[in-house]
Amino acid sequence: MKKNLAKDTIMAITYSNIVSHDGAQEIKLVTHLGYSLDSIDNDGKLFSSHHYESVNGSTLDKSFEDVLLDKSRNKEPEYYNYYVENFLTDITMNFSTASTIVNDKSSLKSSINDLIKEIKETTSKGASVNFDNLKTKFTVNGVDFTFKELSDASRVFSNAKSILKNPGSTLVYRDYAEMGLVKSKVSSYVQKNLNKEQGDLLKSSMSTKIANVIKGQNEALYNLQGIKIYVNSNNKYYKFQNVAVATNVDYANKIMDVFANIDTNDQNALKSACNQYKSIMTPVYTEYEIYNTANNSALTEILNDDKDTLMNMADENFKIRTLSISEVRAYIKSRENIIDTIR
Numbered sequence: 001m002k003k004n005l006a007k008d009t010i011m012a013i014t015y016s017n018i019v020s021h022d023g024a025q026e027i028k029l030v031t032h033l034g035y036s037l038d039s040i041d042n043d044g045k046l047f048s049s050h051h052y053e054s055v056n057g058s059t060l061d062k063s064f065e066d067v068l069l070d071k072s073r074n075k076e077p078e079y080y081n082y083y084v085e086n087f088l089t090d091i092t093m094n095f096s097t098a099s100t101i102v103n104d105k106s107s108l109k110s111s112i113n114d115l116i117k118e119i120k121e122t123t124s125k126g127a128s129v130n131f132d133n134l135k136t137k138f139t140v141n142g143v144d145f146t147f148k149e150l151s152d153a154s155r156v157f158s159n160a161k162s163i164l165k166n167p168g169s170t171l172v173y174r175d176y177a178e179m180g181l182v183k184s185k186v187s188s189y190v191q192k193n194l195n196k197e198q199g200d201l202l203k204s205s206m207s208t209k210i211a212n213v214i215k216g217q218n219e220a221l222y223n224l225q226g227i228k229i230y231v232n233s234n235n236k237y238y239k240f241q242n243v244a245v246a247t248n249v250d251y252a253n254k255i256m257d258v259f260a261n262i263d264t265n266d267q268n269a270l271k272s273a274c275n276q277y278k279s280i281m282t283p284v285y286t287e288y289e290i291y292n293t294a295n296n297s298a299l300t301e302i303l304n305d306d307k308d309t310l311m312n313m314a315d316e317n318f319k320i321r322t323l324s325i326s327e328v329r330a331y332i333k334s335r336e337n338i339i340d341t342i343r
Contacts, residue, residue: 167216
């Protein structure tokens, strides 16, 4: 449950007016479980959207492609509008800004309707539907994609974004390595799969999110104002003795740069960056009093663990997944007591 991007997890109840057969109005009770997501654009403006996990107890776990296929066959998918809203949230929270999100959602919704028409036309000719070949244009933040291009780009972007700390978190030096790696993951995907305009949108969107994570550390430190922080100006890497914060900005940026410009599909380049990271991080951990002794190899172990983690994170499909509410409940229920859960 680390790095939960959900601002608020809520049970919402909405009422819809339904006209009955005798003309009288009835009230239909709809319950939906989900969470609100926040994003900050490059102007520092906050915008939000909602993601639905379940409606009336039914988990929204169908793929959006299957939902669209059902819709094109005139089989009204259950909770179709909620699936659409989730798609809009996924796309706009990745690529929109506070000034474009309203128009982006409207445009994307219109494109979904056009895509369903294209699917119907395709099947009416006796052809099978391959989403790779559908041509309907989807526009977000002024940039055009096909449905397949946009869906795949958003998936890769979301996977990479999941690695980042939330804005307002304190950062240690490995977090900067991860941010550099995230930047390279997006750039590597862009180079192989997208045109320049599409790629520029993905890269600038991720750069904004990384910048907001770094800026957010000031907020994190401000929130610690009730804690007495002991400063050791002689410590090169961690000047705050009782708070784990990377205080050497130049060194943190150096670590980020090690990973920021590599091809994450090139295993040799990735291994070279990880080995360079181990060399750079050795004095950091040593000053944090992590080192090898005759009886243990703590420094070697933590450096190797960092390397293994970073190598795994480089995979395009790697994602730090936030557990859904139902999964958390099931996890807690499966434990004999809360202590087991905390462990």
